[in-house]
Every structure is written in C-alpha cells, then in structure tokens.
Amino acid sequence: MRAFAKRMFDRLSARKTQLALAVRIAASGVAAYAIAVALHLMLPLWAVLTSLIVTQMSVGRSLKATRDYMLGTIGGAIYGGAIAVLIPHSGEGSLLALLVLAIVPLAFIASLNPSLNSATVTAVIVLLLPTMHQSNPLDSAIDRVLEVTVGALTGLAISFLVLPSRAVSQIRVNASKLLELLSAAFAELLAGLTRGLDNDALHRIQDGIGIAVTNLQATGLEAERERSMHLSSGPDTGPLLRTIQRLRHDVVMIGRASVVPLPAEIQARLARPLSDVSNAIVTYMKAVATSLRAGRGSADMAPVEAALQAYSAEVAALRKDGMIRGLPVDAAERFFALGFSLEQMRQNLTDLKRCHGNWCASEDTQEKIAQ
Incomplete structure (x- = not known):
C-alpha cells in the first residue's frame, strides 16, 4: 500500500x-x-x-x-x-x-x-x-x-x-523535453549509418520533434508577452529557442544522410568515431536538459569537442588513403553532408552552451548569491 x-x-x-x-x-x-x-x-x-x-x-x-x-x-x-x-x-x-x-x-x-x-x-x-x-x-x-x-x-x-504559472518556467520544461527528443533522434539517426533507417521510422521521429518545436515556440511567445508587461523576469527566450530550432535542422540533415548506410569499408573505419560522437553529444544534450529543468547545474562539452576532433581526424585519414575517391556520387554526397551537418551541430551546441549558462547558474554561483 x-x-x-x-x-x-x-x-x-x-x-x-x-x-x-x-x-x-x-x-x-x-x-x-x-x-x-x-x-x-x-x-x-x-x-x-x-x-x-x-x-x-x-x-x-x-x-x-x-x-x-x-x-x-x-x-x-x-x-x-x-x-x-x-x-x-x-x-x-x-x-x-x-x-x-x-x-x-x-x-x-x-x-x-x-x-x-x-x-x-x-x-x-x-x-x-x-x-x-x-x-x-x-x-x-x-x-x-x-x-x-x-x-x-x-x-x-x-x-x-491562485498557483500562478509563468511561461518562463514552462520554457525550461518544454526545452528540456525537446532536447531529450533531439538527443534520442540523433542517436537513432547516426546509428542508421551502419544499419540503415526506413523512411517510416525517420518520419515518425521527425514528426514528434516537430510537434514539440511548435509547442516550445508558442510558449516562447507567451513568455515574451509576460516579460514585456513586467510580469516575469529571466533571460531572453529568443536565443535559446533559435538554438534549439537550429539543432532540430541539424538532426533533419543528419537524418537525410542516414537513410542509406555508408559503404562497408568506410563503416569499419568510422564505426568507433561515430559511436563516440553519438555518445558524447547525447550525453551532453541530456545533461543540458536535466540542468535546464532543474534551473541549476552544469554540462561539460569537452567530450563533444574531443569526439568530433577524433572523427575529423579519421575522415582526414580516409581521404588520405584515397577511400573517398572511389565512392559513388550519392554515397559521397551523403558522406560530405554528414561531415557538414556534424560541424554545424558543433557550432550550435556551442551556442547551446552559452544559452545554458544564461538560463542555469552553476551551483557555485548560486551559493555565492545565497551568501
């Protein structure tokens, strides 16, 4: 009982x-x-x-x-x-x-x-x-x-x-949920490079994210309305919402590159670096989501930078070995689109780090404020 x-x-x-x-x-x-x-x-x-x-x-x-x-x-x-x-x-x-x-x-x-x-x-x-x-x-x-x-x-x-609820607090919850959805979609899509991903699964993932983005944008408008009337305070909602929207676009681009697996010989070389990239980015996005929801805490982006650098080094080695020159045109396009999308995602995750710093004070900062 x-x-x-x-x-x-x-x-x-x-x-x-x-x-x-x-x-x-x-x-x-x-x-x-x-x-x-x-x-x-x-x-x-x-x-x-x-x-x-x-x-x-x-x-x-x-x-x-x-x-x-x-x-x-x-x-x-x-x-x-x-x-x-x-x-x-x-x-x-x-x-x-x-x-x-x-x-x-x-x-x-x-x-x-x-x-x-x-x-x-x-x-x-x-x-x-x-x-x-x-x-x-x-x-x-x-x-x-x-x-x-x-x-x-x-x-x-x-x-x-009566139990008033501000849109700013709802943005934290909605943004956290969306980041978790994006991280799950990113992991699934990146895994598609080694096993493929059917179109139905791809559409199902993107549709769920699209609904969450729409809800977050609506909540952002409500929060700005409250801020304009001095009914609530907090960081500007625009940068956070725009950054998450760009991350969503990155996931879409990676999804397009993941519909068909990479050639077997390239899979063997990139399997470990891609797995490390996936784990690092998913862990970071989930950490930011947890911190946003709680309104405090930190998230370390160093593993993301390290994983992406290792992936870039392996891609450079592949090109040096001449393995990219023999790829069919469509496979080469997906390969380079993946690299471009991951670089864009790195930049947008850097922006997310800045937004996270504005929305969530670290524990040390909060302790200083309390003192």
Whole structure:
C-alpha cells in the first residue's frame, strides 16, 4: 500500500503544472458564478464559461485569451446589436435573414483572424436571446458584454493569484523535453549509418520533434508577452529557442544522410568515431536538459569537442588513403553532408552552451548569491 501511494504521489508530482491548472480552472468557475449572482447578471452561465476559457496554462496565455475574447465579444455585441436595432425584423423569415447577415461577415473576419472567433457567437446570442426572454437587442448586447467582462476579469485574476504559472518556467520544461527528443533522434539517426533507417521510422521521429518545436515556440511567445508587461523576469527566450530550432535542422540533415548506410569499408573505419560522437553529444544534450529543468547545474562539452576532433581526424585519414575517391556520387554526397551537418551541430551546441549558462547558474554561483 505504501509503495502504491508513493507511485501515485510521484505521478501526481510529475504533473504538478497540470494539477495547478485544474485548481485554477475550478476556482475561476466558482468565483465567476458567485460574482455574477451577486451582481444579478441575467445569465451567470456566460460569466462562468468565459472564466474557464481565459484561465490558461500560463499567465501569458491567459492574457492573450482574455484580450482576444474581450475584443471578439465587444465587436460581436456591437455588430449584432446594431443590425438588430437598425434593421426591422419580425417573424422567423426575417430573423433567419438577419442571422445570415450577422454570421457571414463575422465568420469571414474570424477566418482571417482566429483570435476573433467569439465575435460570431456573441452576435448570434445578441440576436436570438431577446426572442427567448422578451427583451430588446440593446439590453441583450449590454448583458452579454457585462457577463463576459466579469468572467474574463475573474479568470485573469485567478491566473495571477491562485498557483500562478509563468511561461518562463514552462520554457525550461518544454526545452528540456525537446532536447531529450533531439538527443534520442540523433542517436537513432547516426546509428542508421551502419544499419540503415526506413523512411517510416525517420518520419515518425521527425514528426514528434516537430510537434514539440511548435509547442516550445508558442510558449516562447507567451513568455515574451509576460516579460514585456513586467510580469516575469529571466533571460531572453529568443536565443535559446533559435538554438534549439537550429539543432532540430541539424538532426533533419543528419537524418537525410542516414537513410542509406555508408559503404562497408568506410563503416569499419568510422564505426568507433561515430559511436563516440553519438555518445558524447547525447550525453551532453541530456545533461543540458536535466540542468535546464532543474534551473541549476552544469554540462561539460569537452567530450563533444574531443569526439568530433577524433572523427575529423579519421575522415582526414580516409581521404588520405584515397577511400573517398572511389565512392559513388550519392554515397559521397551523403558522406560530405554528414561531415557538414556534424560541424554545424558543433557550432550550435556551442551556442547551446552559452544559452545554458544564461538560463542555469552553476551551483557555485548560486551559493555565492545565497551568501
């Protein structure tokens, strides 16, 4: 029983960010309902739903969701209320025509700017709600804006006050996860030079990395939004994100060179140097990932430099022995593409070392700061 409880605690601890979001959403919905009822709003439901929508994983994302939802709601309420007041309508036929007039332009605008999706919904509510409650369109528009305002402000306040989560801390986690994915992909792809790699496996590896890169870029935008509003501090996210993106490109290039194994005689000469390069780079990237996640620690890049120098020396020996001249054109292209990609990766790992130094103070530095 104790072991089971420990496993459950460890699993929940690994999902503390998601648990904090669940708590914030629950608090946001309850608070929005209580405030809406206290203010005697006509439909507290919309205040609650809005609060759930704007309560996001990070403060930066909540700010964007609040801004977009409020702009869409106000725009939809003004447009829906205006056509309802200015265009006389009675009966279902005229109401249907008015609905078309309300939906088509707003849906077109939302297709151009998805952040205004709520405008179409708001305009429809403003038009249809008076027919259900025997009220006028102007009152419906005002009620809708008030309900959404209460929900949006409540959700935003809860995002700041209840277990707040900053996008900067999420960048550490997302960047660490992506570096681990890249290191695993790099090891797999480099091994393909001696045993080959099928296209399905290659696409599967790259697709997973692509999704992780997209998520990291989105989190970076949220972090910069927080920084611009002085809601969080920390290093500039741009250099770290750009460096990881370049490392992803390196992995893609190495993957293209690894689809077909190298000729057997070259494999025999490069097997050990490539294995050392793979182990050194994978170990370094995992060390950086662990350090980023913890926010402290160091990672030694010296083994990477040594392994790449040994590989370059063996390549030079191969060329001196004339083994490259006899290669078919496609094999020669893959061989030189591999060397170029590894050199580019070395430069980008050097940039990663610099970014790591900005994001993670060493233990000695932190001890000095604490003293």
